[in-house]
Amino acid sequence: MSERAPSSPQPSGPAPRPPGTIRLGQIAGADVLVNASWFLIAALISVLVAPRVEQVEPGLGVWKYGAGFAFAVILYASVLLHEASHAYVARRFGHRVSSITLHFLGGMTAIDGEARTAKQEFWIAVVGPLTSLAVGGAAVAAWFVTPEGLLQVGVEGLAGANLLIGVLNLVPALPLDGGRVLKASVWQLTGNMHRGTSIAGWSGRLLAVVVLGWPFYQQALLGTPPLVVDYVLAAVLAAFLWTGATAAILNARIRSRLPSLVARRLARRTVTVPEDTPLGQAVATAQSHRAGSIVTVDAGGHPVGIVSERALLAVPADRRPWMPTSSVARTLGPGMTLPVDLAGEELVAAIARRPAEEYLLVAPDGTLHGVLSTVDVDRAFNDRGN
Template sequence: MFSNRIELFSILGFRVSVDLSWIILAVLITWSLATGYFPRIIDGVSPVAAWWLGAAGAVGLFASIILHEFAHSWIARQFDMPIRGITLFIFGGVAEMEDEPPSARAEFFMAIAGPLMSYALALLFYGLSGLLPVEMLAALLTYLATINTMLATFNLIPAFPLDGGRVFRAALWWKTNDYAKATRIAASLGRFFGMVLIMSGVLSLVAGNPIAGIWQGLIGFFIIAVANSSEFQMTLKTGFEDKTVGQIMVRDPVSIPADTPLEDVIEDYFYRRHHRVFPVVRGSTLLGCIRVEDVGRIAREEWAQKTAGDVLPTAGKIGTVTPETPVMEALKRMRELETSRLMVAKNGELRGMLTLRDIMSYLTIRQELNASGRQHRSA
């Protein structure tokens, strides 16, 4: 999800990173505070002081979002839910979960922890602002109290993937004991809220407020995208909950003997069979794989002398799993390796190939059969 992020530090074992998109948000916040908010509420504030206050406000928001996400992450740890880290990006922050919550109870407490932390920070900043005699510091703390209150309240809207949507899903999950149904309903609410934000953004544009309109529209599209992604992940989880790689993989895939000349590899495999990756074997032993781009790095005049086995040391690595590996674990490995296929081997021998296309085809057929069965029963 975040390909251009910078790791900053760790807090109690949680890695904190910032996506480069956050810089856009930080600049916008600093500019709006320095040119609009603080000059409006502090009489006679100098431009330099306003810009310093604007930067301090952006840093305070930065820290507030980290603490909001840290609360999610810390509670997740109590329920043995692995968290890769906390990342700030243009739409705020996210605690990067490696898997969905194991229970409705875990979902509820993890989701509610963030808004509670933000409300606690708001009370702290409000209290401190009343104790400080310095007007500029009091104004800064008042801003941080207000923004934390807004952050918590917005996140409590029952629209998935917002925290309120997760709390709502947890309640449905607990009541119905049906994770899939709860996710579908929560995601639908998320999509509805996203559409409301997009329409609100359009109205803001028409009313002559382009910045607010663009911002509302972007957030709306983001919420819809994440809601769709979460529902898709639920479909994967329920569809492959008890499935292993061996049940879905292509058995006895086409493989290339290691001593095959590259000329024959190109003519008889890449051109004729139209695949971009092939396993390379010696007998039944899996040695690795060869890809189109690996052959492309070899000078054409060397194709007659080199074999498939000669290319393997320079070949890009491709993941390997066993037939007993759960499909969801295989999907996770694909994401980690940024590949769409895995070789399947056991005791060093090639057993099959698993591709993302195979997984999606299986899921599509299963959904069609389930839909046909429901229609038949209702009839």
């Protein structure tokens, strides 16, 4: 399965490694990390496989657990191949892949940003399960020519596990890869990416409920009574599915509001005054022009600061005639001048790069258009959600 990370400015240095992980190297430009929880599942696999190893190769003693651990390593190598296929196709479509993490539930590929088209979403998602099915199919073919014994047992387990991983990941429910395939299909049919995410997310919630109830109808379907471990495993998997699906639904709701955020529409009318203009005079000029912001300029007429609304309101009226406007203006630093045509996710990303209260908006020809206040952006975003 793959996880999409939100678009964000990338630091110049290497990304910090998440706590509780070990870095093994890089594949397809992405850091390969192993979460500490992997060792827990590797130990569990060793214990579960040991009886089968003992059956095939009696007399190994404690080394049967070593053989089980080796199988866990080989199994997760195929999981890594599954995730690497996601990373490779994502990079082919121009996405940055920050990491591939192996954990006790399998693997996760962190892909920055959203796919730009339904076709991209489909291929990035479907290539993982197809890779697992291919590995499983190759292992099945190899089983027929593998000598009997421990090696054949390993090939047998590899075939079964990869075929199972491939099939389960094609279930059309987020956060599974099949959920992204469903999302891409709905997106292609309706032209609405967020609707596709929402439908696939609700499918994921439904699957979570089904998984949670599995122990209660396990005996009726398979004829085997559920054990305590069956209840625990069902609860863990259901929680994973429900959490991932819910996060996808909420993300879709948030992102659906972003297109309404257009810098040009939100711009406040602005007046420019020299830096040494008395604050009272600058306020009077803004009021006469019905402007909602004030920009200070240097002797050459170039913008150098934006009057902070918060700082202005903190100055008593009787002091304003004696204070220069520059005393309550925030100096224009890098990232505080934005193109007026920014909108949606690009606008949010630009604000995230350089958090501030106000930004100067300039037209394509470089002329001053107005001032954008983050208060207005927040208000527009929240109004769109109501």
